[in-house]
Amino acid sequence: MTRATARVxxxxxxxxxxxxxxxxxxxxxxxxxxAVPAVRARxxxxxxxxxxxxxxxxxxxxxxxxxxxxxxxxxTAIAVDSLKATQLRADNAARAQEVQRLEQQxxxxxxxxxxxxxxxxxxLIPAGPAxxxxxxxxxxxxxxxxxxxxxxxxxxxxxx
Numbered sequence: 337m338t339r340a341t342a343r344v345x346x347x348x349x350x351x352x353x354x355x356x357x358x359x360x361x362x363x364x365x366x367x368x369x370x371a372v373p374a375v376r377a378r379x380x381x382x383x384x385x386x387x388x389x390x391x392x393x394x395x396x397x398x399x400x401x402x403x404x405x406x407x408x409x410x411x412t413a414i415a416v417d418s419l420k421a422t423q424l425r426a427d428n429a430a431r432a433q434e435v436q437r438l439e440q441q442x443x444x445x446x447x448x449x450x451x452x453x454x455x456x457x458x459x460l461i462p463a464g465p466a467x468x469x470x471x472x473x474x475x476x477x478x479x480x481x482x483x484x485x486x487x488x489x490x491x492x493x494x495x496x
Contacts, residue, residue: 461486 445454452462464484471477 445451456462463486465481467479467481467483469477469479
């Protein structure tokens with residue numbers, strides 16, 4: 337491809353003689369100038385743009401990858417905490433039911449007769465009359481009541 341350029345000679349006044357009222361305009365001198373191949377210009381411009389855009393593109397890609405990985409880690413941590421919270425809620429519910437069951441056992445087995453029956457069933461022996469040792473203000477002591485062994489059946493079993 338070529339392009340045309342125009343040059344005006346300095347002393348050209350051919351038209352000024354024909355028309356004195358108009359300014360003198362010279363005819364341009366035209367000649368062909370070799371053009372730079374378009375392929376080279378096209379190759380250089382995009383490569384220059386690629387080189388200048390490459391760090392920016394890498395930065396944007398790195399930010400996207402970093403953000404994605406950060407969200408993945410954050411999401412995983414939240415899911416783990418959620419599972420732990422669910423497990424703790426289930427454990428709390430089971431313990432609350434256990435507490436209610438034990439409270440119910442205490443309420444149902446709270447009468448003295450039931451407690452005595454449970455003690456005998458466990459092999460305990462009812463205690464005999466108790467005696468008390470009272471310390472007087474002067475440092476002496478007085479025994480009140482008559483102590484008796486827990487049970488005659490237990491002492492007879494120990495002797496055998």
